[in-house]
Structures are given as structure tokens and as C-alpha cells.
């Protein structure tokens with residue numbers, strides 16, 4: 001029976017979370033029961049939605065429990081199996097991250113193939129963030145060839161794929177990010193225009209899109225949403241993926257000014273969740289997997305090493321320390 005380290009939530013944050021809200025403890029892992037597998041985690045994901053789960057509020061996903069291990073996407077290797085469907089050595093994707101070992105019913109551990117892609121890609125470009133980008137752009141915003149798309153949070157896991165998908169489908173991609181280095185990388189991977197939002201959003205967006213935008217892929221909120229409303233063309237669409245500038249707000253965030261433009265321009269705004277996009281999984285992978293394999297899509301990662309540094313990776317993600325997908329490597 002292996003000893004497993006896990007990261008537990010100690011208390012709930014008010015505003016910006018800090019490292020003292022997490023603790024590393026050692027727990028015993030039970031032997032797998034009939035139909036179960038034991039998995040040694042190799043990679044775990046930290047994602048912005050985890051900030052919402054630290055609050056004790058009703059949402060589309062239950063809050064993390066105080067005094068228990070956190071949860072989240074992870075990729076690991078089956079080390080013991082009492083199921084016919086999984087063999088020792090299989091690589092699996094599952095939701096018991098934030099710990100060294102995971103045990104549970106084999107059906108909760110999806111087998112993945114990492115012969116031609118890195119295993120960690122299943123937490124990013126080929127995983128939940130990738131599906132979010134693909135479905136938000138093509139199914140929610142219904143982006144068409146020739147259209148101009150603005151994406152905020154563009155140097156992150158979701159945003160960097162959104163811009164590259166726009167280019168693959170013959171559109172114009174504009175992105176914003178929080179450092180000049182990230183902006184340079186966006187240009188390198190094919191964005192037509194990119195700017196550092198710390199210099200203000202509206203004037204830079206107007207300069208990048210003098211005749212307006214058709215789609216705004218919303219990852220940030222606030223000033224970004226106000227600027228996008230102003231620059232959207234008539235019958236534009238906004239896919240509301242996330243509002244990360246609000247996640248650490250201790251008081252209710254301000255809404256965007258100019259919301260009446262939704263009416264005057266007959267805009268369609270739609271929020272969406274990755275969890276509802278399962279039916280598009282096969283179409284998403286059919287487009288993105290070959291593009292990743294032949295280099296038309298670049299998937300950058302920021303890697304933090306060691307389970308004990310997972311809280312630091314998560315807090316860094318919220319503060320913009322990542323370019324591309326932030327992942328934690330758990331292998332020695």
C-alpha cells in the first residue's frame with residue numbers, strides 16, 4: 001500500500017488566495033477494490049475554475065471541502081488494476097489531481113495515447129482547455145472564415161488555441177495579454193495583431209481592428225468587455241468563456257459600461273461550459289490533433305515541478321506567471 005502525499009485546502013480565501021490556505025499531508029492509499037485501479041500521477045493541472053471552487057458558493061460544480069484534498073485534472077500511469085478494461089502501464093486521464101496516487105472505479109480513468117504527443121497535452125491543448133477553445137469559437141460564437149476575432153487572455157491555454165484555430169479557419173486573430181513577452185509569442189504563433197492590455201484596451205483594440213470585430217472570445221471581463229462591445233460590428237457574437245479579472249474580487253466587480261450596445265447592434269452573447277461540449281470531442285480532436293502533430297498548432301507549457309509546489313503553480317496561474325498551459329510535473 002503506497003503512501004501518498006496530497007494537497008488539502010485549509011481555509012477559504014477572501015480576495016487573493018495565499019499559500020497558507022494549502023497544506024501538504026501524507027495519507028494511506030487503499031488497495032483497489034474489484035473493478036478499481038490504482039494510478040500514480042505524473043502530471044496535474046491547475047485551472048482558473050479552481051479559484052471558484054475555493055469559495056463556499058453554489059455553482060455548476062461543488063466547492064472544495066475544507067480539510068480534504070483538492071481535485072482536478074491529472075494524467076497518470078496505472079500501477080495496479082482489478083479491472084479488465086485497464087492494464088498496468090496504461091496512461092489515464094482523470095479528475096484526482098493534487099495527490100501522488102489516485103484510486104477509484106476504472107470507468108473514471110480514461111485511457112489516453114501519448115505515443116505521438118506529450119502526456120501533459122491531455123491537460124491542455126488536447127484536453128478540457130482545448131475543447132473549450134474549439135467549441136467556444138466554432139459552436140458558441142459560430143466563427144466563419146474571413147471573420148475577425150478578438151480573444152482576451154490570449155497567451156493562456158484556452159486563448160492561445162483560440163487564436164491559432166481562427167488562423168486555421170481563415171480568419172483574422174487579435175489577442176491581448178499581460179506582458180510584452182507574451183505579446184511577442186502571440187505574434188510568433190500567427191496572431192495578426194496582439195497587444196499588452198496593461199497599456200489600456202480600447203485604443204489598442206481600435207488600432208488593431210480599425211473596421212471592427214465579428215467575434216469576441218471573452219476570458220477576462222471588465223475593461224476588455226467594455227472595449228469589445230464598442231468595437232463589435234452589428235450582429236457580432238460574444239462567447240463568454242470566463243471572467244478571470246473578477247475571480248479574486250473581494251467586493252462585487254463593476255459591470256461593463258455600454259451594455260446597451262447589445263441591443264443597438266443586435267449582438268448575441270452566450271456563456272458556455274466545457275462540461276457541456278462532450279458531443280464535440282471527436283470533431284475537436286479530428287481538427288486539433290493533426291494540427292498539433294504537424295506543427296500548425298503550437299502548444300506551449302509552463303511547467304512547475306513537484307506536488308509541494310502545486311499551490312504556487314495555481315497562485316502563479318491566477319497572477320499570469322504562465323505562458324500557455326500551466327501544468328505541474330509530479331514525476332521525479
Ligand SMILES: NC(=O)c1ccc[n+]([C@@H]2O[C@H](COP(=O)([O-])OP(=O)(O)OC[C@H]3O[C@@H](n4cnc5c(N)ncnc54)[C@H](OP(=O)(O)O)[C@@H]3O)[C@@H](O)[C@H]2O)c1
Nearest residue numbers: 048156157158177178219241242243244245272273274320
Ligand atoms: N467556460 C468554461 O468551461 C471554461 C473552461 C476553461 C477555462 N475557462 C476560462 O477561460 C479563461 C482562461 O483559462 P485558461 O485555463 O486558459 O487559463 P490561462 O489563460 O492559461 O491562465 C490564466 C491567465 O489569465 C490572465 N489573467 C489573470 N488575471 C487577469 C486580469 N485581472 N486581467 C486580465 N488577464 C488576467 C493571466 O495572463 P496575463 O499575463 O495575460 O494577465 C493568466 O496567465 C479563464 O477565464 C477561465 O475561467 C472557462
